Amino acid sequence: MKHSRSSYARSLIEASLDPLVTISADGKIMDVNRATEKVTGVPRKALIGSDFSNYFTEPQRARDGYQLAFSQGTVMDYPLAICHASGKITEVLYNASVYRDEEGNVAGLFAAARDITALKKAQRELESAIAQMQLIREMTDLLQSCQKTDEAYPIIKTALVALFPNTEGGVYIMEPQSRALTLVDQWGRTDLEKLFMPNDCWGMRRGRIHIAGDGRAINPICRHVKQTTAAYICIPLLAHSHGLGLIHIEYHLGGMDPEEIQRKFSIAETAADSARLALANLTLREELHALSIRDPLTGLFNRRFLEEAVDRELVRMHRADQTLAIAILDIDHFKRLNDTYGHDTGDEVLRQVAQLMSRFRRGNDIVCRYGGEEFVIVMTEIAVDAAVERLNSLRSAVESLSYKTETGTRTSVTASIGMSLYPEHGDNRLDLITRADQALYLAKNGGRNRVVVAD
Numbered sequence: 001m002k003h004s005r006s007s008y009a010r011s012l013i014e015a016s017l018d019p020l021v022t023i024s025a026d027g028k029i030m031d032v033n034r035a036t037e038k039v040t041g042v043p044r045k046a047l048i049g050s051d052f053s054n055y056f057t058e059p060q061r062a063r064d065g066y067q068l069a070f071s072q073g074t075v076m077d078y079p080l081a082i083c084h085a086s087g088k089i090t091e092v093l094y095n096a097s098v099y100r101d102e103e104g105n106v107a108g109l110f111a112a113a114r115d116i117t118a119l120k121k122a123q124r125e126l127e128s129a130i131a132q133m134q135l136i137r138e139m140t141d142l143l144q145s146c147q148k149t150d151e152a153y154p155i156i157k158t159a160l161v162a163l164f165p166n167t168e169g170g171v172y173i174m175e176p177q178s179r180a181l182t183l184v185d186q187w188g189r190t191d192l193e194k195l196f197m198p199n200d201c202w203g204m205r206r207g208r209i210h211i212a213g214d215g216r217a218i219n220p221i222c223r224h225v226k227q228t229t230a231a232y233i234c235i236p237l238l239a240h241s242h243g244l245g246l247i248h249i250e251y252h253l254g255g256m257d258p259e260e261i262q263r264k265f266s267i268a269e270t271a272a273d274s275a276r277l278a279l280a281n282l283t284l285r286e287e288l289h290a291l292s293i294r295d296p297l298t299g300l301f302n303r304r305f306l307e308e309a310v311d312r313e314l315v316r317m318h319r320a321d322q323t324l325a326i327a328i329l330d331i332d333h334f335k336r337l338n339d340t341y342g343h344d345t346g347d348e349v350l351r352q353v354a355q356l357m358s359r360f361r362r363g364n365d366i367v368c369r370y371g372g373e374e375f376v377i378v379m380t381e382i383a384v385d386a387a388v389e390r391l392n393s394l395r396s397a398v399e400s401l402s403y404k405t406e407t408g409t410r411t412s413v414t415a416s417i418g419m420s421l422y423p424e425h426g427d428n429r430l431d432l433i434t435r436a437d438q439a440l441y442l443a444k445n446g447g448r449n450r451v452v453v454a455d
């Protein structure tokens with residue numbers, strides 16, 4: 001009966017999936033079950049009699065737990081990590097309690113471990129997923145506050161570097177005219193292709209993520225990828241199937257399990273989605289802005305732009321204690337020209353005068369179509385004499401332009417110019433424009449085709 005009871009107890013111990021061990025008062029292993037052999041990779045014979053702390057990644061911590069169990073009589077959920085002979089680590093929680101001999105003296109410790117490796121891994125993955133989502137959220141937040149695409153690229157890059165440590169890559173933007181993909185920011189390697197066409201990238205061609213260099217049989221290597229020692233992922237940034245750019249990430253497969261790689265891809269996709277939306281908004285905003293500050297007939301800046309620019313320049317001139325000249329150029333008898341030769345000839349005159357004025361621009365000068373047949377020129381850091389001289393040469397250049405009319409004859413125009421100076425005639429845009437306008441009125445009344453400075 002005695003024999004069968006101990007064999008029953010043994011079977012029970014062996015049936016446990018948790019590693020069970022008894023340790024003597026001097027720290028030597030006295031007995032183990034099969035689960036302990038399995039988790040350590042050491043046969044029972046070698047385990048018995050050996051120092052129990054040898055099998056942990058942190059032997060001192062194991063000994064501390066052992067001491068604690070002795071002093072308290074028991075320890076619960078004591079975290080340790082067992083090191084298998086192969087190097088594989090099993091994270092466990094230990095429950096241990098002392099056991100006594102027949103005289104009631106402490107004879108050793110009985111300890112049971114619960115494998116929490118999978119739980120810990122899931123916990124770490126969850127924590128890392130939360131941290132990554134937090135990073136993406138921060139990136140999205142910052143991107144929403146960007147005013148220009150130029151501000152967005154470094155934010156996207158910084159987020160990608162944080163999301164994918166130990167990778168290399170770059171952010172490309174598609175040039176609207178040529179459709180070429182241009183490298184605008186990069187991390188890690190510095191020899192990424194700087195410029196290539198969408199056709200050189202399988203991701204851009206197909207409008208979806210392209211993964212290659214990771215040993216899959218079919219996925220071909222993109223032409224823009226110079227070295228193929230690393231695996232890589234190309235994420236096209238598209239908005240309504242219109243190309244905005246590309247995110248290219250290269251990574252080394254060593255040590256990453258396929259599940260982890262898959263997770264990284266999903267994160268890359270989420271980050272790219274956010275970057276794509278932000279870039280689409282910014283590009284649209286920039287396009288609208290360009291439309292809103294240009295005059296469609298002449299291509300010059302419009303009044304709205306001028307107002308913002310003059311205010312900015314006035315602040316700059318004030319700080320630098322410098323002068324600024326504002327001149328309004330008005331084509332003489334333009335109504336008559338329109339009435340005589342037709343509106344199209346009038347338009348052609350406006351276009352040619354605009355081109356002339358663009359060529360006239362120097363340094364920080366601002367030239368714009370102020371409305372109708374009126375143009376404004378802003379010249380910074382200029383004295384009155386120099387300004388008048390330049391304006392007179394512009395006036396005579398306008399006079400020497402010749403236009404073919406709708407009837408086939410040629411005609412020409414003259415222009416009157418009124419000018420005011422900062423700070424002499426005012427310290428703000430409205431005053432300066434009013435004074436220039438008054439000077440223009442005087443130029444018209446004085447016989448036209450002349451430059452008049454506010455008195």
Ligand SMILES: Nc1nc2c(ncn2[C@@H]2O[C@H](COP(=O)(O)OP(=O)(O)OP(=O)(O)O)[C@@H](O)[C@H]2O)c(=O)[nH]1
Pocket residue numbers: 297330331332333334335336338342343344345346347350371372373444
């Ligand atoms: N062709 C053309 N004409 C325009 C445009 N915008 C304004 N105009 C015309 O420009 C003319 C401006 O005429 P006015 O302001 O009377 O002045 P003006 O005939 O130039 O006479 P002065 O300024 O006194 O020399 C009007 O007939 C407008 O219709 C445009 O975009 N194209």
